Structure formats: structure tokens, C-alpha cells
Amino acid sequence: MPLRTIMDQNIWIIQTTLPDSLIEPTVDSWISYFIEEKLTKCIQRSRITSVYEWENKTLNTEERKLQMKTTLSNKELLIQAIKDKHFYYIPQIITWQAETSNQYARWIEG
Secondary structure (H helix, E strand, O other): OOHHHHOOEEEEEEEEEEEOOOOHHHHHHHHHHHHHOOOOOEEEEEEEEEEEEEOOEEEEEEEEEEEEEEOHHHHHHHHHHHHHHOOOOOOOOEEEEEEEOHHHHHHHHO
């Protein structure tokens, strides 16, 4: 069976980072907002180390990476909400379209 018949639905993934210095209740509240507002159905989070240049210095910072799954119709609303609520002056907001199963896509659309 060709893969296209199994994975034939698309969703959007929005990725951002938060400072690792935030306390858990703050992170939980921030994440819960997007789910409660029905902008995303699922957010995965993990701790990462980011190495980057900022103001002519190389920095090494512990952060939390968040990946949010959403629909095309909610994509721009979710991006704007992230911008409005973010802790960083210039937040990382990266988006890409991903193929998924029919069942998972229907759940995300749900």
C-alpha cells in the first residue's frame, strides 16, 4: 500500500521556546491557555540548550522547546497569541506543514 494513502492529511506545527528559568506553574499556565482557547490540541515540550549570537556575544542558554499542532484555520491566530503572550523580546516562532494520519488530523481539527 503506498504511503500516500496512509498519510494524506496535513497539520501545522508551530515551534517556539521559553526561558528555562520560568517556574513550572507559569509554564503550565502559559501552555494551558493555548489549549483552552482551542488554538491547539497538543503541545509537546522538552528542555534544550540553545547556542546563539545576541548583541555580538555567543550565548549558551537553557530553554524549553514547545511544538504545537494546529490546523491551517488556526495557524495565524495561534501565531498572534504566541506573540502577544511571549516572554522574549524576539520570540522564536517557526512553522511547518506536516503530513499525518487521517485519525490524528481529525483529532487536531476536532
